[in-house]
Amino acid sequence: MRRAGDAASLQVRPATAADLDAIARLHAAARAAYHRSRFPDAPFDTPAEHARRLAAWVRVLDQDDTPALCAVRQDTVVGAAAYRHRTPAAPPRAPATVTLHQLHVDPGHWGTGVGRALHAACLHAWHAAGCSRAFLEVLWHNRRARAFYTGLGWRPDPERRPAPDATHLSLTLPLAAPAAR
Numbered sequence: 001m002r003r004a005g006d007a008a009s010l011q012v013r014p015a016t017a018a019d020l021d022a023i024a025r026l027h028a029a030a031r032a033a034y035h036r037s038r039f040p041d042a043p044f045d046t047p048a049e050h051a052r053r054l055a056a057w058v059r060v061l062d063q064d065d066t067p068a069l070c071a072v073r074q075d076t077v078v079g080a081a082a083y084r085h086r087t088p089a090a091p092p093r094a095p096a097t098v099t100l101h102q103l104h105v106d107p108g109h110w111g112t113g114v115g116r117a118l119h120a121a122c123l124h125a126w127h128a129a130g131c132s133r134a135f136l137e138v139l140w141h142n143r144r145a146r147a148f149y150t151g152l153g154w155r156p157d158p159e160r161r162p163a164p165d166a167t168h169l170s171l172t173l174p175l176a177a178p179a180a181r
Contacts, residue, residue, distance in 0.1 A: 010114065012121040015068035015080060017061060022077035023070060024054035026106040033107040034142045057082075066101065069121050071114045079105040079114040081122055085129065098126050100136040110144075119152055123175070131175050137168040 015023060028050045043049075060066050060082045071079035082102040100122060105114045126134060135157065138145045149171055160170035 009073050010078075010117050011072045012069055012117050013072065015057075015061065015070040015082075019070050019077050019080075020054060020057050020061065023057050023080040023104075024050055026077065027053040027057070027080065027102070027104045029107055030104040034139070034144060038141045060102070067125065068102075069118060071105070071118050073109070073114070078109040079103075079118050081118040083122055083126070083134075085131070096129060096131045097133045097135065098129070098131045100134060103136075115148055116152075126175055134173040134175060136171050138171060140167055140169050 031049070031053075057068070057080075060068050063084075066082050066084045068080065068082040070077045070081075080102065081100070081104075084099045084101050085096065103115065103118055103122075105118075122134075134154075136149065136154065138149060140146075146169065152173070154171040154173045157170040157172040
């Protein structure tokens with residue numbers, strides 16, 4: 001449930017090295033929350049998991065082709081996102097595409113607009129970069145995330161059908177030109 005005043009107090013900005021510990025902590029907590037529904041006894045929010053998330057986000061911030069954003073509410077990092085511009089072996093004039101690599105919200109802030117604000121900031125950047133299509137992969141069993149992305153217009157990628165034993169679902173979002181929006 002959205003709390004009054006939350007949207008006004010939310011800021012989305014580029015993530016920095018100073019945000020790393022908070023991002024790793026919220027990422028580990030979000031993973032624990034959505035994995036717990038499928039594996040209730042597994043310890044997903046351990047110090048070792050936090051260390052893995054921290055190492056992963058250090059790599060993200062070290063890559064020039066992977067912009068990272070964080071959502072901040074009252075001086076607390078409550079969400080993070082990162083995306084990569086895709087550079088497949090395509091003709092030089094092929095339309096630019098992007099992959100939403102990470103989007104995580106602290107479970108205590110689910111349903112308060114943090115995920116939507118991060119997504120909107122990503123869309124703004126993708127439009128500014130001239131991207132024509134976005135891609136992401138979501139865990140098949142993460143129904144909350146699948147519903148979130150579906151509500152924002154993401155659809156299963158017809159070019160990447162999941163295998164019968166797949167753990168992830170590939171989604172795509174066509175990006176209209178800014179003038180067409």
